[in-house]
Amino acid sequence: MGAKRPDRRGFLKNSAALAGGLTFGAAAPALGQEQHGPQMIHEGKDQIAYGDRSRHVTSVRIAHGGRPSPDNWGLTFHIAAPLQDSVGVITPSSLHYIGTTRGSFLPDIDPKEHRLMIHGLVDRPLTFTMDDLKRFPSVTRLHFIECAGNRSSRRAKNVQETHGMTSCAEWTGVLLSTLLKECGLKGSATWFVAEGSEEVKGASSMPVAKAMDDVLVAYGMNGEAVRPQQGFPLRLMVPGFEGIFHTKWLRRIKLVDRYYMNYNDFGHLDRDPKVAALDYQIGPKSVITFPSAGQQLPGKGFYEISGLAWSGGGAIKLVEVSTDGGKRWNKAEIKGTAQRMAHARFGLMWNWDGKETEILSRCTDEIGQVQPSREQIAKYWNKPYDQTFSVPGLDNSIQPWKIAGDGSVTNGFA
């Protein structure tokens, strides 16, 4: 292999965002660098078996404020992922957001004892052990989940508070359609009710057409068993639907001939069963994770603006970023191949001139849906667009971040 020789400063020359030819100011010349060997730590047996992150990495989830557990039993209702520290598209399982119906209590299930029953309007009701489920053809797919209540507010101080109720993981399991074919659907089966193992069941009604399309009975998450906080040992993945439909600790699926109202309907944004059941597709939505509110740019010069985009309508096809408050929009790079109903990571090189501005992102999905502005959402709901802004449905509006002259970043809605 012969060495290729790029031009000196090739990166700067080739970068459209840096067409002004500014130099990279931050890296220091490598003169007289002295590096002493770091301290060594000794690995214990636990670290050989199952390793931890560095003690210097302190990124954590936070209890999502403002909304108590509906049954007042739990200390914490919702837990948000630290999107401001995210890289790539996968959310580590330890940091995946959590929406609960039961606060900080959760079922402790022995997978050997766990069963999934499918019954109701089927020819042959069946009960599956975990080992049974693993004998069927498996699928592995990257999918996001998002809480329907995930939205920005004037009070939110960072992207964890504005958008942290969404995460993305590699899910492995068996298609629900495979199991339903095994049971034999009766012609009258038009809806199904999925029920979890906690006392309140966490049940939801969904159309059978969705079940036959892409719903997954997942036992694997990011290469290992689904985590307890995500429904161990079994979670229903309903790609693109509101998070509440992704039934955790899944134990029963009943095929029925009508919409069944149940506990989870009180978790929907609209408590009218019909609206709740037919208004569940998420997005399209995007947010810039760097730079985002609470972060600080050390000075002018180039940065990669980085963020996440997702939609219940399919794969993300386009992400645009504005660095001048929405006057001009630049096509961002989508990193890798965007997957259906999965987070996509985008990036745009930006040469900050050190002046106050506002940055925003918006996305378009594969069926042509475009992320709306907040004004458009207000207009759609016929609500005033002022400080009282509040909509009864999903809020997938464009998030503005303000950059001050000193490089500090704040919420553009504040």
Added chain:
Amino acid sequence: MGAKRPDRRGFLKNSAALAGGLTFGAAAPALGQEQHGPQMIHEGKDQIAYGDRSRHVTSVRIAHGGRPSPDNWGLTFHIAAPLQDSVGVITPSSLHYIGTTRGSFLPDIDPKEHRLMIHGLVDRPLTFTMDDLKRFPSVTRLHFIECAGNRSSRRAKNVQETHGMTSCAEWTGVLLSTLLKECGLKGSATWFVAEGSEEVKGASSMPVAKAMDDVLVAYGMNGEAVRPQQGFPLRLMVPGFEGIFHTKWLRRIKLVDRYYMNYNDFGHLDRDPKVAALDYQIGPKSVITFPSAGQQLPGKGFYEISGLAWSGGGAIKLVEVSTDGGKRWNKAEIKGTAQRMAHARFGLMWNWDGKETEILSRCTDEIGQVQPSREQIAKYWNKPYDQTFSVPGLDNSIQPWKIAGDGSVTNGFA
């Protein structure tokens, strides 16, 4: 959405592997199912911040036997991933295999203090902080790493022992080519030496052409910071090359005009520097992870044979599975889209008749390389193919698993 009505037993009808029309015997009829609510556990603050797996999940890495740390300082030289329990393509960071030069000691690095220096045959030597590196355009890619010594033996009792020295993760970082363009490569720079932070440096020489192609200076792994056992805060990813080239705790890259021999050359299979430096491309290789040695089939009937395939030559294009000791080969399904230099998950539905047999997998990569049999490898090296079988290079041979009449699975090489 109207409900689609599949034929009763559609799965069985549609499955080629089950063309005989055998019924799924394992699932029990859902009659009189009784499920008491499971025990509830209360989540502590730690679990809100950064969650754990279920106490019922006990899959762990193991110290890989047989090869002591070369400097005799460490208790454990190599740690193997539990592939027998793997699902999907991502290896959880806590279970990613570890190859070390220092045994169970590892550097404890404060990322604020860490620097990467690029020097030698460049126009402008530079030193980068972690924050500097994150200002460059990022890339996110799925890549496997494999230890060159990863191979089966007659003594190995399960797939963790035969193949556990490979793993796959989502890596995020900046392309080394981006940084080299920033420094400006001199025409005489034909090799580079990458050096880690531990005392023995863990240095390797690699061709500059590889650096300009796809080498990644990675700070992210599976959505968070690279783990300490994988080189926190910075690891060099050299897609498709032997694991030893993936320099951990990366602190320095020197551009040079020749191959530099160094500590890591003693980790290569061949200690001749020229051979070691030019014989580093992994695979093509595949292995069945279920059913694999040490596992037990509960009885005849259908199963999904599942496994992993990977190659340093690019993406996996074809995986074939034989269930009759290699007489006939069936095309397996590759789950999702196989990525370049990444594990691909494959599956094949199999209806086991309860009789003794041998199952095997072989793969073909995008440049047409086919995984060889062990006989072919022996022939290539002009070595006897008997119980003394041993080759001085990579061993990417086909792994046979024996299935006994009682469903027990053992190593076909034993």
